[in-house]
Amino acid sequence: MAEKIIPVVKADEGEEELVDPQKxxxxxxxxKPDAQNLWDKYQECSDRVNSRSKTTETCEEELIxxxxxxxxxVTKDLFKRLK
Structure with missing residues (x-):
């Protein structure tokens, strides 16, 4: 999933700097614990795949x-923060 890149622009005095609420x-x-657990599973898979020279295993499912x-x-609160 590609993240949108927002250029960093310095704010003039008295202006707020833009902050990407999604980020x-x-x-x-x-x-959060549920996300951390899934990230750990992805990392374990990635380490396992990278430790082998010949494997057809991917970590696509863990990443998804x-x-x-x-x-x-993110979507629970994102639209509440958009201006």
């Missing part, structure tokens, strides 16, 4: 599970 929510959601939980968490 903030992703960081917060990634710290992690991103699904992360996105579900």
């Amino acid at each position: 903030e929510l992703r960081e917060t959601c990634s710290q 599970d992690y991103l699904h939980v992360l996105d579900k968490c």
Whole structure:
């Protein structure tokens, strides 16, 4: 899943700097226990795959599970934060 890249622009005095609410929510959601557990499973899979020279195993399922939980968490609050 590609993340949208937002250029960093310095705010003039008295102006707020723009903050990407999705990025903030992703960081917060990634710290929750269910997301952490799925990230750990993905990391274990990745380590296992990288330790082998010939394997057909991928960690696609683990990554999709992690991103699904992360996105579900983010979408609960994202639209409330958009201006």
